[in-house]
Amino acid sequence: MPAAEWPHAVSRLRSARLARSSKPFLARGGPRGERCAGCRLVPSHCLCALRPVVPTRAGVCLLMADIEPLKPSNTGWLVADVVADTFAFGWARTEVDPALLALLADPQWQPVLVFPGEFVASERVVTELPPTDDKPARRPLFVLLDATWPEARKMFRKSPYLNHLPVLSLQPDQLSHYKLRRSRRDDHFCTSEVAALCLDLAGEPLAAQTLEAYLEVFTRHYLQAKNQLPVDLADAAHQRLRDLQGLRG
Template sequence: MACSVCGFQHHCLCEQYPKFQHSIQVALLCHPNELNRATNTGKILLSALSTAEQFVWSRTEPPQELLTLIDEHPNPLLVFPSEHSQPITECHHQRSAEQPLYIVLDATWQEAKKMWRKSPWLQALPQCHLQPTGTSNYTLRRNQNEGNLCTCEVGTELMRTEGRHQQAQQLDDFLHYYLQVFQADRNGHAIKSNKIQ
């Protein structure tokens, strides 16, 4: 029987999730389709970061709690590449010294573009884009465009931007291990090693 928390049948990972009490502040705006996808990595960020919160996107009814959080925060930043976005390093130099509230769209790339296009309140936010330090290791979905990162990888890049390199590496190592376990569990067996390399 599969674990009710991590979802794996042959190799429960619940005890191995990294936990960061003091880290970046992230608001995950999740497309409704993403909530039940086994391939979702936003749940890793939610588990690892005590400062992460999840909100569900709706075209007709923006999440009021997120709008309030944005209104009350001195430095909200939408992490989304567009013709209006700036490199994240420039956003840091130009804006408040207060640690940012990073709004991250948790969706496929096609869904994320739709979310942004149909949400004027998202378009009104200061926008930044990442300049990844490496290529994506995410292999759970087909038709991934080169340069795109999964949600958890976005989190690790944001950590590096904030100078939290040890946390970023720990989360990156866990994601790499998680992907191995996912593939093995989907094929009906446990992996040989039960430790994160």
């Protein structure tokens, strides 16, 4: 079992959100809507045995829109699977979780908010991790707004407790490959794609590549389950994930 606890932060947030619901959340698919608690897929297409283990120095803080933890297609869950130090908090306009404020103030972390620089005052924007004079150096903590693009823009505007953070504006040279929910723009990335870019920037290429491969495998399982088709465990996506796991050392 990896250093990450199970259930991880996104799973715990999902459970808390379900507990507050006035009516049950019903995800489609599977017998009577049954889904695996570990990967949210229908049992016939369970992904749990393929969950990768990659030690990382960086951490990820997911600030999640209200129903994101409930969506089977949410990829913040995959980030929490791969990155042991993933923290997840629900977002609300009128209140903030004290644990989130404590995390952002924790001296072991160097938090940066990840958001497109075109929407931010230029003096806050950075394109690489800010240098630190601390010894030992603080660990990078990437704060990601896990939401649809309209929701993320609202969260950015209405979260004054994030205003002191530098804003990391990523400059990716590829288009999004996410196929489960579509943005109108191909340069809008899903949460796990953004996290992979951040890990690469933090000097953790194996973790970045593993998260990319894990997203591809998750997508295959999700779409095959949706179409009631079997998964080919020997295809190129699964082999790439296995090869990356073999590189751990």
